[in-house]
Amino acid sequence: MANQLNLSIDRSSPVPLYHQVVQGIESAIHTGLLPPGSRLDNEIDLAAQLNLSRPTMRKAMDELVRSGLLVRKRGVGTQVVSSQVRRPLELSSLFDDLSNNGSKPTTDVLSFSHIEADEATREALQLPAGAKVYHFTRLRKVGGKPLALMENWVRDDITSIDEAQLSAQGLYGILRNGGVNFRLASQRIGAMVANDYQAPLLEAEPGSALVTMERTAVDDTGRNVETGHHVYRADSYSFEMTLVQR
Amino acid sequence: MANQLNLSIDRSSPVPLYHQVVQGIESAIHTGLLPPGSRLDNEIDLAAQLNLSRPTMRKAMDELVRSGLLVRKRGVGTQVVSSQVRRPLELSSLFDDLSNNGSKPTTDVLSFSHIEADEATREALQLPAGAKVYHFTRLRKVGGKPLALMENWVRDDITSIDEAQLSAQGLYGILRNGGVNFRLASQRIGAMVANDYQAPLLEAEPGSALVTMERTAVDDTGRNVETGHHVYRADSYSFEMTLVQR
DNA sequence: AAAGGCAGTATGTCCTATCAATCGAACATA
DNA sequence: TATGTTCGATTGATAGGACATACTGCCTTT
Numbered sequence: 394m395a396n397q398l399n400l401s402i403d404r405s406s407p408v409p410l411y412h413q414v415v416q417g418i419e420s421a422i423h424t425g426l427l428p429p430g431s432r433l434d435n436e437i438d439l440a441a442q443l444n445l446s447r448p449t450m451r452k453a454m455d456e457l458v459r460s461g462l463l464v465r466k467r468g469v470g471t472q473v474v475s476s477q478v479r480r481p482l483e484l485s486s487l488f489d490d491l492s493n494n495g496s497k498p499t500t501d502v503l504s505f506s507h508i509e510a511d512e513a514t515r516e517a518l519q520l521p522a523g524a525k526v527y528h529f530t531r532l533r534k535v536g537g538k539p540l541a542l543m544e545n546w547v548r549d550d551i552t553s554i555d556e557a558q559l560s561a562q563g564l565y566g567i568l569r570n571g572g573v574n575f576r577l578a579s580q581r582i583g584a585m586v587a588n589d590y591q592a593p594l595l596e597a598e599p600g601s602a603l604v605t606m607e608r609t610a611v612d613d614t615g616r617n618v619e620t621g622h623h624v625y626r627a628d629s630y631s632f633e634m635t636l637v638q639r
Numbered sequence: 640m641a642n643q644l645n646l647s648i649d650r651s652s653p654v655p656l657y658h659q660v661v662q663g664i665e666s667a668i669h670t671g672l673l674p675p676g677s678r679l680d681n682e683i684d685l686a687a688q689l690n691l692s693r694p695t696m697r698k699a700m701d702e703l704v705r706s707g708l709l710v711r712k713r714g715v716g717t718q719v720v721s722s723q724v725r726r727p728l729e730l731s732s733l734f735d736d737l738s739n740n741g742s743k744p745t746t747d748v749l750s751f752s753h754i755e756a757d758e759a760t761r762e763a764l765q766l767p768a769g770a771k772v773y774h775f776t777r778l779r780k781v782g783g784k785p786l787a788l789m790e791n792w793v794r795d796d797i798t799s800i801d802e803a804q805l806s807a808q809g810l811y812g813i814l815r816n817g818g819v820n821f822r823l824a825s826q827r828i829g830a831m832v833a834n835d836y837q838a839p840l841l842e843a844e845p846g847s848a849l850v851t852m853e854r855t856a857v858d859d860t861g862r863n864v865e866t867g868h869h870v871y872r873a874d875s876y877s878f879e880m881t882l883v884q885r
Numbered sequence: 886a887a888a889g890g891c892a893g894t895a896t897g898t899c900c901t902a903t904c905a906a907t908c909g910a911a912c913a914t915a
Numbered sequence: 916t917a918t919g920t921t922c923g924a925t926t927g928a929t930a931g932g933a934c935a936t937a938c939t940g941c942c943t944t945t
Contacts, residue, residue: 681924681925681926682925682926683925683926697926697927711925711926711927712925712926713925713926713927714924714925714926715924715925715926716924716925716926717925717926
């Protein structure tokens with residue numbers, strides 16, 4: 394059952410070969426060339442078809458398995474997951490998500506200060522006593538409708554931040570431009586009801602449901618760069634993710 | 640800077656070598672032998688110290704990077720993430736999580752039926768018209784306090800389920816015993832306020848905040864085995880996870 | 886006809902080997 | 916002094932081979 398997924402591999406491209414394969418198979422799945430439930434050729438044949446080594450092919454398939462598009466079973470084979478899977482939850486910012494989605498998010502900076510970190514912030518960002526941080530609250534709107542209320546604390550020894558930047562682009566964009574390479578974030582998602590401060594800002598009724606998210610992000614040098622408490626209107630936002638068995 | 644993380648690798652063990660390394664480094668981090676922020680020896684030296692090949696060592700470190708315990712930087716090295724990271728969100732059930740946590744969860748089966756799947760369920764489980772499913776609602780308590788209200792639909796062509804089983808153990812345990820190997824799940828987390836049906840069952844005030852979760856789980860043959868809508872008391876439950884940059 | 890064993894097939898693990906890309910610091914130069 | 920520049924160190928990518936293990940279906944045996 395040779396399913397010709399005529400991918401073209403460009404060896405002069407700076408994109409790693411395994412990643413080209415990932416993209417090729419992803420698009421084959423999305424275009425329907427590889428329908429849900431269909432079986433792929435075995436790793437060795439696929440590698441031979443594309444003139445790749447088996448480890449390279451396996452690395453590509455590993456990624457696809459981890460991202461939830463494929464399932465593998467020893468002795469049997471590899472097949473496309475039957476249902477439409479969603480993108481796994483990746484390390485990205487709300488601003489990026491909305492922008493990639495074609496929306497045009499806007500940001501109101503509600504407060505901005507450069508202050509000495511309190512104990513909780515020092516704990517979250519692993520800062521010594523007396524260290525200063527940027528502290529600000531923002532209201533994110535999309536299509537004129539408020540979506541999220543965000544409060545953040547950012548260490549100040551990486552790049553400087555001002556109010557104008559925060560209005561124009563997302564926090565993660567600013568920090569990336571400042572040379573920060575994010576590697577991971579730990580976050581906690583919960584729920585609460587809108588209080589009298591949040592409700593009018595989000596143009597919601599007091600007592601309506603909000604999704605809460607607390608996040609601390611770490612860069613490639615191991616520093617805790619940023620921590621924040623965000624709330625989202627529950628009727629406009631939820632977290633989608635794909636979990637993969639290890 | 641040779642940090643002797645005197646791991647012992649047992650080549651006769653059925654546990655893969657790379658996984659032994661993962662466990663060894665994990666425990667070294669948790670016991671403080673590898674303090675946060677410390678740098679590991681380079682991959683080649685580590686591999687030599689443990690008499691492993693570099694790819695095997697790399698595979699182990701890949702897992703640790705993906706799980707958020709290590710950060711790597713080309714040309715520089717690998718170091719332990721400074722903060723205490725939480726376990727990444729894995730494919731597990733609430734029952735397992737609570738049991739592993741030392742709690743003793745109990746389950747009240749509120750309703751149980753074996754019915755023809757409605758359209759939404761057929762869509763979620765990719766079932767043909769006329770297929771039957773198990774449908775049930777459960778109330779999960781821990782320490783006598785209600786925590787979660789769960790409604791599930793399970794395809795009936797894998798293993799049979801009855802009310803007694805559901806009272807005694809978690810759904811995932813039943814299905815695993817029935818030969819199901821879960822591979823992935825896609826889920827969506829949001830928020831709502833407790834309605835008049837949910838509130839008394841959860842012993843919460845109507846209008847209090849609930850965390851909502853919808854999940855569909857897929858097994859190693861690509862079948863959508865189970866889908867469910869769960870709500871949790873927001874004051875007792877939240878989702879913690881670690882996101883890793885790809 | 887049912888049960889058990891066997892072989893084929895596919896993924897899982899592990900190895901040696903080599904080159905590329907990138908970072909940081911030491912060094913040389915204007 | 917300030918600014919490039921080179922180079923060692925380290926991770927990233929790719930190749931190809933060997934053997935292990937698990938699943939499926941077929942065939943044999945009872």
